Amino acid sequence: MSIRRHKLIALALAVVAAGSLAGCGNDPEAGPGARLIGGVLKSKAKGGSGSGKVTPANADPAALIPIALRAVRGPVMLAVVESRNAIAMMGRSMVNGAYETWTTASKQTLTFKSGILVETRGLGDDLMHAQVDGVAALVRARRGGKAHREMHFLDGEGKTYAITFECTVSPGPAQALAIGNLGISSRRMDETCDSGTGRSIGNTYWVAGDGHIWQSRQWVSPGVGYLVTQQLRR
Amino acid sequence: MKPCNARTCAILGAFVAFATTATAPVADGLISAGTNLYGNPGLVDMPTAESAPDANLSFTSAHFGNTSRNTLTFQITPRLSGSFRYSALRGYYPPGFPDGTTLYDRSFDLRFRLVDEDRQGLRPAIVIGLRDFMGTGVYAGEYVVATKSVGERLRLTAGLGWGRLGSRGGFASPFGARPPLDFGEGGKPNFDQWFRGPVAAFGGLSWQASDKLTLKAEYSSDEYEVEGARGVFDARSPWNFGFDYQIREDVTLSGYYLYGNEIGASLSFAINPRISSVPSGNEPAPLPVKPRASASALGWDTQWVQDTSTKAGIQQAAAEALARDGIFLSALALHPRTAEVRIENRRYMAEPEAIGRTVRVLTRALPESVETITITSLRGGVPASRVTLSRRDVEALEHAPATAILSRARIEDAAGPADPALRQTPGIPPRLTWSVSPYLRASIFDPDSPLRADLGLRAKARYRLAPGLELAGSVRKKLVGNLDSTTRVSDSTLPHVRSDFALYDKQGDPALENLTLAWYARPGRNLYSRVTVGYLEEMYGGVSGELLWKPVESRLAFGAEINYVKQRDFDQGFGFQDYDIAMGKLSAYYAFGNGFHGQIDVGRYLAGDWGTTISLHREFANGWRIGAYATFTDVSAADFGEGSFDKGITLTIPFSALTGQPSRASSDITLRSLTRDGGAQLEVGGRLYERVRDTHRPDLEARWGRFWR
Structure with a gap:
């Protein structure tokens, strides 16, 4: 009988080996080290919010606000990924036409168009693009109505897929917001959306008289869920 | 109204669940993550007409008595799957046999779903399968099997098998007698064997008791003739029973009571290349595009072109920013209206991600007069292809769907004489x-x-x-x-x-x-x-x-x-x-x-x-x-x-x-x-x-x- 054999680097063993033993060198293509495994566990636990300045939600956000306001010049926003118990302070890093991009200390970004979230980067299941012009017009005018929403994501293979929603925007009650030392009178606007394929989402915006969205709770993606934002300084 | 007891409540619950989901869109395939002792979608030892999710890759290690079967199964397309199996039959050879008493055997299977189930109607899913279709054929058997779901939890299966699967209660040989197997050195398809010899019926049912637990029972048409004769395994009864317990989304433990005299267990791991918990990856965000001030309609200053120290400074700044993203800016050619960069992407599996990050950094580094940006991808220092973009498009389409910039990009071969203005970045990439x-x-x-x-x-x-x-x-x-x-x-x-x-x-x-x-x-x-x-x-x-x-x-x-x-x-x-x-x-x-x-x-x-x-x-x-x-x-x-x-x-x-x-x-x-x-x-x-x-x-x-x- 003949010799039988062949090479197999079993998946499980490879993962174990990669997890327990770190490589070194300056070749980025050399392979994984323990660092990579640590990264994914963190991402599962914290959803890709790297360490940086992202603070666990059980720290007192109220104590952070004055620090952030002192540390950052210009506009400041507080963002919370609900499902991950993670808070981040963000500064506005770029304005390109109607699009505003905000960045955390750990290099994650959120992009808004007229206060509506249209992109995220670095959250693990990013919102790659969104078409929200109809929704934005209604919300900022504090008017009810129907609008279309289209959101693009990457699937597990890294290919783009879209979810389109039909949305209803309806005005809610007037609410006074206390943001830092500011008192802002706002109207709550609710947006409920249905994809027609079994996915429903509900976004909420607190809109000032000039149409500025001071506070919001917006759906990001299937993997991230909802993001809560509060702008601390315009 | 009389309160229901635990069992009737469960059934009632299942009925309500079925009734409320009956209007949901019809699934084309009958999907199941569970595997049988052969590592295929199935009951206990018998196959079903279920299919794994598309692209699912599973590894099943099953053990009972003197038999172990380790099977890798890949759902090649939504309808077609293939398996590779390595099994050990201990005690197959008599004591004193020179190579030991255990038969180690490799086998390949193919399964194809011919017919999709009609959820609302009566039509079942139908699968045709070849098991161990080449080589020594220890597990050789062919089958046609139908499975129909009844509600959300119950699935009924009936099938006809040949070869091993026709060894118990074979009632006819519709396609003629099965010729004796002459496998020679093995490893070749045994075409003349397929669907020959006696055919026998098998069947069973599976009941999804909860989200994690599925119970199974079957009537097997496999007599285990060879194993019985060689004392490896004795099949006393055709009835098998088992359960699948889903420990995690991707790990299933199964236990079996087999052929009236044996217990068995299997562990199955699944991974799907199309599913990821972090589909967009955990890498940091790219730097946003820096749009140019629109006021410069009068034209941008191009005086900087004369100044070589400015050029070197631009190249150094861009190279440093890109190096942080794992991209080596190996060379830059800078002209008043155009620029070419040559990059080596050492970090991103998707080259477009490296190109996209490069162009964004360049919107920050290049003088405002540069309107056309060419990014050449190097492989081992040698140019492969180049992508040319208009800076105006990059500024305008940063927040558009990715297809918008693709339709504006020019993708070309990068062969040919290099631009004489190309200047290597000192020390990048490292030698x-x-x-x-x-x-x-x-x-x-x-x-x-x-x-x-x-x-x-x-x-x-x-x-x-x-x-x-x-x-x-x-x-x-x-x-x-x-x-x-x-x-x-x-x-x-x-x-x-x-x-x-x-x-x-x-x-x-x-x-x-x-x-x-x-x-x-x-x-x-x-x-x-x-x-x-x-x-x-x-x-x-x-x-x-x-x-x-x-x-x-x-x-x-x-x-x-x-x-x-x-x-x-x-x-x-x-x-x-x-x-x-x-x-x-x-x-x-x-x-x-x-x-x-x-x-x-x-x-x-x-x-x-x-x-x-x-x-x-x-x-x-x-x-x-x-x-x-x-x-x-x-x-x-x-x-x-x-x-x-x-x-x-x-x-x-x-x-x-x-x-x-x-x-x-x-x-x-x-x-x-x-x-x-x-x-x-x-x-x-x-x-x-x-x-x-x-x-x-x-x-x-x-x-x-x-x-x-």
């Missing part, structure tokens, strides 16, 4: 790259010890003498392991071009895995070339030359490779043995565009045999690849030995898909049933097609969704 990392080498399927492995350290270094000219080497040192404990010696009648691997394992510690000087170049448009000299691989040294024709837009490529090699000493030092050979091949590559990729090689193999290798892969944009190959040469089955010809399954697993961290590294696994001398290929590094194809349009388009990531 010397090196790494020291652990390695694992494993050997399976040796009947003396079905799993052997070595663990050790591997040091690699690569020194770039000039763009395209590099010296590279790799050395490994074993720390622990038992690969050297193989006692079998090759009985091959061919030159021992591969079958002496055990001697290499035994004597090669430490081993010089390779040490080569390689020259990569672009001899012309659509053409790529490679010349490699030195210790090419573990067992061979010599010289290897390759030429590839691959237009940047094309899904088709042709290659030619010619090698003169000499067999290395077993100690994997610098010495050579007497055997030398001139060999090579012509290759055709084709990307079908639906995720499938084919390759045909024709040529002369290491033992001097002439023949052809056919391979087919399913590829995923994230870097996963699963495929199979077979090599047919003029070596006869008798000379080849067990298995008749070389064939195997290949698997490429990208680290980025497992970890969520960006990386171009991946692990290649070849599951080859046997290492023999016929149809053996040279394993030289740096082959051109895989090196350049991901910079060409078909691959760029498949991965373009990550351009703005």
